[in-house]
Amino acid sequence: MSSGAPVIGVGHSLGGVATAFAAARRPELFRAVVLVDPVLITPVRRVLYNRATWLLPPKRALLRATRRRRDSWPDRAAVFENLRRKRLFREVDDDGLRDCVDAMVEDAPGGGVRLRFPREWEAAIFARAPRAWQALGKLRALPTLAIRAGRSNLMNDAVWAMWRRTCPSARFETVDGTHLVPIERPDEVAAVIRGFLAEL
Numbered sequence: 001m002s003s004g005a006p007v008i009g010v011g012h013s014l015g016g017v018a019t020a021f022a023a024a025r026r027p028e029l030f031r032a033v034v035l036v037d038p039v040l041i042t043p044v045r046r047v048l049y050n051r052a053t054w055l056l057p058p059k060r061a062l063l064r065a066t067r068r069r070r071d072s073w074p075d076r077a078a079v080f081e082n083l084r085r086k087r088l089f090r091e092v093d094d095d096g097l098r099d100c101v102d103a104m105v106e107d108a109p110g111g112g113v114r115l116r117f118p119r120e121w122e123a124a125i126f127a128r129a130p131r132a133w134q135a136l137g138k139l140r141a142l143p144t145l146a147i148r149a150g151r152s153n154l155m156n157d158a159v160w161a162m163w164r165r166t167c168p169s170a171r172f173e174t175v176d177g178t179h180l181v182p183i184e185r186p187d188e189v190a191a192v193i194r195g196f197l198a199e200l
Contacts, residue, residue, distance in 0.1 A: 006031040008197065012182050013154075014039050014125065017132045023142060024135035032143035032200055034193055036182050037152050040136075040159050041129055049129040059126075066123040072114045076101050079113060091177065091184045100183065136166050144170035145196040147189065149181035171196055 009030050011019030016038030023030045041049065053059055073079045079101045083089050089097055108114040144167055148155045164172060173192050177184040 008032050008034065010034040010036070010193070011038070012036040013179065014130075017130050017135075020132060020135045020139060021130075024138035027138070027142050030142060032145070032197070033139060034145040034147065034196065036147045036189065037149045037155050037179050038132070039130065039154055040132055040163060041154075042159060042162060043133060046129040046131065053127075062126055063123050066119055066126055069115075069119045069122075071119050072108060072112055073105070074112045076105065076113055079105055088178075088180065092180060093184075096183045096186065133162075133166060136163065139167055140169055143196075143200055145193065146170050146172045147181070147192060148172070148174045149179055150174050150176040152179050152181075154179055 006029055009019040009023055009032070011017070011034070013036075016035035017040070019033055020035060020038065023033045049056065049059060053063075070082070073082065080097060083097055083100060089100070092100065104116060105113040106116045146163060146167070148160055160172075164170075173196075175181050175185055175188050175192060177188075182189045
């Protein structure tokens with residue numbers, strides 16, 4: 001990071017966890033952090049997730065699907081149509097979905113487009129749950145906004161309550177939507193963030 005003024009870190013999903021790690025390690029570089037539906041699981045479940053994959057059929061299915069994911073298309077329109085059919089993106093409007101496509105793919109050397117980051121990288125990331133709670137605990141002195149998607153399949157009530165106990169000084173907000181809430185409800189999420197920043 002540059003040596004300029006402290007920044008406001010904003011991260012969603014694993015990006016939220018990465019933002020928390022960065023702010024915990026170098027808090028002087030941050031004015032505040034905003035974590036949107038980060039990937040958090042309780043410590044006991046994290047140990048189980050990392051050490052007993054054979055006991056977790058959903059994890060095995062996720063890794064298998066990620067490794068087999070299509071990684072090239074003739075053009076961006078084909079990527080759009082592919083994503084539009086997926087349940088994960090059913091609440092994302094066309095503008096948001098086009099943004100997803102632009103972020104996900106790049107021009108391929110031989111023509112067409114390909115995933116910007118190899119699917120093997122994504123599978124490696126999904127294979128281990130991060131140890132985020134210690135980092136979150138270090139954010140107590142830093143203004144923090146926690147946003148949960150109202151219908152998140154990751155941020156359940158137990159994790160939300162544990163996060164509140166870990167960071168009692170943080171501001172906690174819920175916005176209706178699934179885990180992709182910043183893409184599904186960008187205006188609502190932005191309004192919550194602007195309200196938080198206005199109070200700094």
